[in-house]
Amino acid sequence: MKVRLGQRLTDHEAMSLAIRQAQKGAGFVAPNPLVGCVILDQEQRLLSLGYHRRWGGDHAEVEALKKIPTQDRRRALQGAQVFVTLEPCAHQGLTPSCAHELIRWPLAKVIYGLKDPNPKVSGKGAEIIRQKGISCEQADFLQGELEDLAEVFLTNMREQRSFIALKVASSLDGKLAMANGESQWITNESSRHHVQYLRGIYQAVLIGRQTLLKDQPRLNSRHPRFQDRQNTVIVLDPKGQSLDGLAHSSLAQVRPLDKIVLVLSERRKKALGPRGRIGFELLFCPELESGQLDLLWLSRELYRQGIASILVEGGAHTHSQFLQQGPADRLYQFLGPVLMGGPQAIGWTEGLQIQSFQERLVLRRMKAFKLEDNILVTGCLGR
Ligand SMILES: NC(=O)c1ccc[n+]([C@@H]2O[C@H](COP(=O)([O-])OP(=O)(O)OC[C@H]3O[C@@H](n4cnc5c(N)ncnc54)[C@H](OP(=O)(O)O)[C@@H]3O)[C@@H](O)[C@H]2O)c1
Structure with a gap:
């Protein structure tokens, strides 16, 4: 829906x-x-809108x-209504607290989408606003969409771990x-x-x-929005078999080694011993009884190191392990108009062990988008 300033909007539309x-x-x-914000005047007409553009910038x-x-x-x-996707923050950080910014104005009400998940500040922003005599309530609509927006x-x-x-x-x-190994290209x-x-x-x-x-993928983003970005790549290699070739791999052609x-x-x-300067980072991960790397531990450790979200690009063993072990939050499955049969073709979940129908994984809030003759299916993974 295209909107223009001055247009009347319902609460849901705002x-x-x-x-x-x-x-x-x-x-x-x-x-x-x-986070996004929409302000309507007292006649429910669109007055202004904004969003958090970048870390460190205005909320x-x-x-x-x-x-x-x-x-x-x-x-x-005067009498305006503020719609914001997350409870206004109560604490001063790089920028002033949003709750304190809002109460400087003669607003009638603030409707926020989700409570702040941080237990130390949850409810505090709303309280600051109410104390000033401005109505401040959580929305009782669009909760699924709001959760998807803030999922990371x-x-x-x-959970104090990276989103997967x-x-x-x-x-x-x-x-x-x-x-x-032939797979190029299944999708368009x-x-x-x-x-x-x-x-x-x-x-x-x-x-x-x-x-x-x-x-031999590069795994950088060639999308115009992110072209000058050098993203981090993580490789699961329990025995360290790529150690010697990594500095000259396809990954190292497009990013500095420390990424x-x-x-x-x-x-x-212990077996590896000191290796001198290698340029890239080594992360030693505990194993589960099954002998597989403990991916929950890994998602916590990577979060601790500042990585909020990770896109796992396969292959089948890796995907299956994430599904089996649990840190798997969202699926993006791109389906090409191809049938590949078996057993010579690899199924993307073939390492996933499910004993009974009750243990099946489900996609919640599943959506599908047509990309010419391909379909993208996405949703939240869970039991
Ligand atoms: N169409 C697609 O979207 C897509 C995407 C990616 C890949 N692919 C294709 O998939 C194929 C590769 O898939 P794959 O299943 O053979 O391999 P993979 O998942 O790329 O790599 C598997 C290896 O990674 C290590 N590993 C992964 N998870 C681990 C864990 N939790 N614990 C311990 N080790 C772990 C193990 O190394 P060790 O062997 O050293 O134990 C394992 O054998 C390729 O042919 C590629 O072209 C397709």
Whole structure:
């Protein structure tokens, strides 16, 4: 829906517009949340809108307030209504607290989408606003969309780990490559363009050792929005078999070595001994009883190191392990109009062990988008 200033909006339309505003900050705000804000005047007409554009910049509420000319601001905001996707913050950080900014104006009400998930500040922003006599309530609509918008931040805060999204390009029968590694191309150019966008909005990309070996991918974003970005790449390689070749790999052609993280099994630490300067980072990860790297531990450790979100790009073993072990929050499955059969083709979940239908994984709030003759299916992964 295209909107113009002065247009009358319902509460639902105003929050939906705030969500679309917030999405424009994707890829630029981490570790902050995506936040959008819409201000309606007392006649429910669109007065201003804004979003959190980049980390360290104005918060959405402040941007929306600033867009109203200074000389008119007080008069225009008389009885106005503010719709913001997340509870206004109560604490002073790089910028002043949004709750304190809002109470400087003669507003009638503030409707926020989600409570701040940080227990130390949750409810405090709303309280500051109410104490000033301005109504401040959580929206009882669009909760699913609001949760999707803030999913990275919510997972970071609630679980203290990186948000994990799985990206798969598969045939209609769920195959992602032939056993000999042939997989280019199952999906079309529009799908691949969208993958470039995803690489821009996630802070890091992760792959298994076999994908590095067979595909020799670069995994940077060639999307126009993120072109000068050098993203971090994480490679799961428990035995450290790519150690010697990594500095000359396809990954190292497009990013400095310190943007590459090689994840090895903790058990390899002693055996490897001191290696002098290698340029890229080594991360030693504990193993589970199954002998697999402990991916929950890894998602916590990477979050501790400042990585808020990770796009896992396969292959099958790696995807299956994330699904099996649990840190798997969102799926992006690009389906090409191809059938690849078996057993010579690799199914993207073939390492996932599910004993009964009850244990099945489901996609909540599943959506599908047509990308010419491909389909993108996305949703939240869970039991
Ligand atoms: N169509 C697509 O979207 C897509 C995307 C990516 C890849 N691919 C294709 O998929 C194929 C590769 O898939 P793949 O399943 O063979 O390999 P993979 O997932 O790329 O790599 C598997 C290897 O990574 C390591 N690894 C991954 N997770 C681990 C864990 N939790 N614990 C310990 N080690 C872990 C293991 O290394 P060790 O062997 O050293 O134990 C494992 O054998 C390639 O042919 C590639 O072209 C397709």
